[in-house]
Amino acid sequence: MSKNFDFSQSLYLKQAVLTFLLAIFLSVVLSCLQFYQVLKYQKAQRIEEINQLLDVIEEPLEQALFRIDKVLAQQQVNSLLSRSDISKVVILDENGAQFVASSVSFAKPNLSKWLVDVLIDEETGQSRRLEMVSPKLFLGSITIRLDRSSLAHQILTYSISVFVQNLFKDLILAFxxxxxxxxxxxxxVEQLTRALSNIPDTGRLTLPKSFEKDHKYDELGRLKGVFSKLWGRLSTALADVERSNLHTKAIIDHAADAILLLDEKGCITLSNPAAERLTGQTSEQLINTKVSSLYDDPWISMSEILADMHLDQSITIETYFISHGKRIPVEIRIAKYEIHRVVEIVLLVRDITERKSAEERINRLAFYDSLTRLPNRHFFVERLNELLDELRINRRQSALIMFDLDRFKNINDSLGHNVGDELLCKVVGAITPLLPEKAMFARVGGDEFVVLLPEFSQEAGEPNRSLVEISKDILSRCNAVKKVGEHDLHVSASIGICLFDGSNETSTSILKQADSALYRAKEVGRNTYEFYKEDMQAISDEYLKMERALFLAMENEDFELYYQPQNDASGRLIGAEALIRWNEPTQGFISPAKFIPIAEEIGLIVELGEWVLHQALRDVSQWRAEGIWDDSLQVSVNVSPMQFQHAGFMQMLKSAIETFNVPPHCLDLEITENMLLSDSESSLDLMYQVRSLGVSLSIDDFGTGYSSLKYLKSLPISRLKIDQSFVRDLLSDHSDEVIVLTIIAMAKALNIDVLAEGVETQAHQNRLTDMNCTLYQGYYFGKPSPAHLFSKAWLSVVNV
Structure with a gap:
């Protein structure tokens, strides 16, 4: 037991004290009950004793009264007064007069009158009638009074003695x-408690052998077993809690996000290593720091957010933290809760710099063209719709300029997309400085651009002057030579312009109007601009209809090759030109001059040109198989600049010659001189590759382009074809005659054959012969005809 014994801590002392108190209490209660019984008993016993005395002296007293012998009566009274508890005796005669009376005084016990009154009734004594039995005669009465104090003292003395004995006995029993x-x-229990208190040190519940022996099967033994089981569970639970605590600490320490724990005032009470890395401050520096000192955002008040949050509520905000002196975007997940009546706030802070960068990239991809960095079609349409809403309120006029690069597909397909992309960037870089400050410059297609002018000036007498000036500047910048890698590229642009005030237009209708004007600019010769007019929409619709019909015709192979003979001065056949014809089911024959430019615009010309080449070689191969084709003849096939400069052209050409087994010299490819302007070096290299195969090259429509002697003398060509526009008016127009003479003289000087197109009369042939041109093609010799008719009319004759 402990030396410094504490009543509140000792079960044994509590039990002992309570046992002794209970013993004393029970002893007192029982003594009180016993005292009450003793009191009744003592009183009854005294009465009984007096009655016994009266029985003894009754006869003598009766005789004394009968004989009136007071001496005898006095003797009897004195015998009664010899008792210590009788204080007075009175004898009365038959008349009630006092016969004899006597009293005695005793030493008064030290008892209070109140106690005596409580213990002994005030009238305590005994009376008896004195009478003779025979004869029946009343003689008088005797009254005996007891001494109350003496009687009370006797009773108390006896009761206290009994109480002390009982108390001593009860205390011994309690002990x-x-x-x-x-x-x-x-x-x-103390042993069990001591063993339990030593469990953390020993690791097991150890008790004396006597405990195991004496209490193996009783309640304490079962209690020991329960404690052992509870300790096992508690040990397991503590181990789990410790593992959980270590696991939680490891998660917090290794968490990628910064974790900050705040008190209700917004002060940091805990931080993890990620928070130290994010803020550039140590844990010691962060503790007790206001979280508001870590972020830099005038639009967010963290204290107001924390104050307005409810318990068990969580919110997510985005703001900026100061990290290593820099302002970085972060996402904060805030949760507020209460544990043991203490409010805590946890902040999960994530650096979202990469996400913001990704969002910006996504935004750029969604709203900006990745190549030119200009707004894309989606962004432009949104801005146009916003502008239309403004115009419906402000009632002012706006304009849209749409342009694309003429024959850009030719450059893109022949020189590669890298060259085409760089060319577009150079065009954008040249045009951007020309545009007004409020203009929106956007790329809405491959080589299609728009300029949205929310406001533009219209001076008196010169309507749309500013739009005209902007358009001319765009054309001028596009026409300038662009150095792209090793290539000097020449491009032009076609521009469509439409005006709108937001009254009835939609973004779709405005774009459609500008596109119609653009198409009109291409129709009139490209490298120009056109304002939208009402009738242009029908032309645009017709253009779209033609596009769909071309794709369908290409899919169904609705085209057919016609052949027009090529002759010498004697009229002998030297070859034929393969000409494509399209007999559209609903419109009939459509002129190549109408559908070929569209095929070039929509990128179908390469596929169409490949079909023409394959079909021409297939026909020649069949004629050779029939024995009606002389290998000295040549079939001329037109090749567009886009097809000629296509990356796969040479491979396609080689494959076609091998497939149909046609001698290469039987094939003549006709190209236009304008093709040399786009990229002369690349074109020249391709021409030499074609010549290396044994295939001939001719320049078609010579004289209509911009060829110079510098190009002409270096080209590996075998023939020039004079354009029919010069031959048609040869007899009446002196200028045409001079041009034809010059072309023939130049070709002869360079040892190049010359073939005149559009020879329709004998007079045309005679004049050309006089000019020393000996090769002809035209209606005078024969119109273009299908393969089967051409072979019958010309090849059979040659064979014969």
Whole structure:
């Protein structure tokens, strides 16, 4: 037991004290009950004793009264007064007169009158009638009074003696019970308690052998078993809690996001290493720091957010933290909760710099063209719709300029997309400085651009002057030579312009109007601008209809090759030109001059040109198989600049010659001189590759382009074809005659053959012969005809 014994801590002392108190209480209660019984008994016993005395002296007193012998009566009274508890005796005669009376005084016990009154009734005594039995005669009465104080003293003395004896006995019993309780209960409990308190040190519940022996099967033994099981569970639970705590700490320490724990005032009470890395401050520096000192955002008040949050509520905000002196975007997940009546706030802070960069990239991809960095079609349409809403309120006029690069597909397909992309960037870089500050410059297609002018000036007498000036500047910048890698590229642009005020237009209708004007600019010769007019929409619709019909015709192979003979001065056949014809089911024959430019615009010309080449070689191969084709003849096939400069052209040409087994010299490819302007070096290299195969090259429509002697003398060509526009008016127009003479003289000087197109009369042939031109093609010799008719009319004759 402890030296400094504490009543509140000792079960044994509590039990002992309570046992002794209970013993005293019970002893007092029982003594009180016993005192009450003793009191009744003593009183009854005294009465009984007096009655016995009266029985003894009754006869003598009766005789004394009968004989009126007061001496005898006095003797009897004195015998009664010899008792210590009788204080007075009175004898009355038959008349009630006092016969004899006597009293005695005793030493008064030290008792209060109140106590005596409580213990002994005030009238305590005994009276008896004195009478003779025979004869029946009343003689008088005797009254005996008891001394109350003496009687009370006797009773108290006896009761106190009994109480002391009972108390001593009860205390001895209480002591024995306490001692027994100590050895039976308290001591084993103390041993069990001491063993439990030593469990953390020993790791197991160790008790004396006596405990195991004496309490193996009783309640304490079962309690020990329960404690052992509870300790096992508690040990497991503590181990789990420790593992959970270590696991939680590891998660917090290794979390990629910064974790900050705040108190209700917004001060940091805990931080993890990620928070230290994010803020550039140590944990010691962060503790007790206001979280508001870490972020830099005038639009967000963290204190107001924390104050307005409810318990068990979580929110996510985006703001900026100061990290290493820099302002970085972060996402903060805030949760507010209460544990043990203490409000805490946890902040999960994530650096979203990469996400913001990704969002910006996505935004650029969604709204900006990745190549030119200009707004894309989606962004432009949104801005146009916003502008239309403004115009419906402000009632002012706006304009849209749409342009694309003429024959850009030719450059893109022949020189590669890298060259085409760089060319577009150079065009954008040249045009951007020309545009007004409020203009929106956007790329809405491959080589299609728009300029949106929310406001533009219209001076008196010169309507749309500013639009005209802007358009001319765009054309001028596009026409300038562009150095792209090793290539000097020449491009032009076609521009369509439409005006609108937002009254009835939609973004779709405005774009359609500008596109119609653009198409009109291409129709009139490209490299110009056109304002939208009402009738242009029908032309645009017709253009779209033609596009769809071309794709369908290409899919169904609705085209057919016609052949026009080529002759010498004697009229002998030297070859034929393969000409494509399209007999559209609903419109009939459509002129190549109408559908070929559209095929070039929509990128179908390469596929169409490949079909023409394959079909021409297939026909020649069949004629050779029939024995009606002389290998000295040549079939001329027109090749567009886009097809000629296509990356796969040479491979396609080689494959076609091998497939149909036609001698290469039987094939003549006709190209236009304008093709040399786009990229002369690349074109020249391709021409040499074609000549290396044994295939001939001719320049078609010579004289209509911009060829110079510098190009002409270096070209590996075998023939020039004079354009029919010069031959048609040869007899009446002196200028045409001079041009034809010059072309023939130049070709002869360079040892190049010359073939005149559009020879329709004998006079045309005679004049050309006089000019020393000996090769002809035209209606005078024969019109273009299908393969089967051409072979019958010309090849059979040659064979014969």
């Amino acid at each position: 024995l019970i306490s001692l027994l309780f100590y050895y039976v209960v308290t001591r084993p």
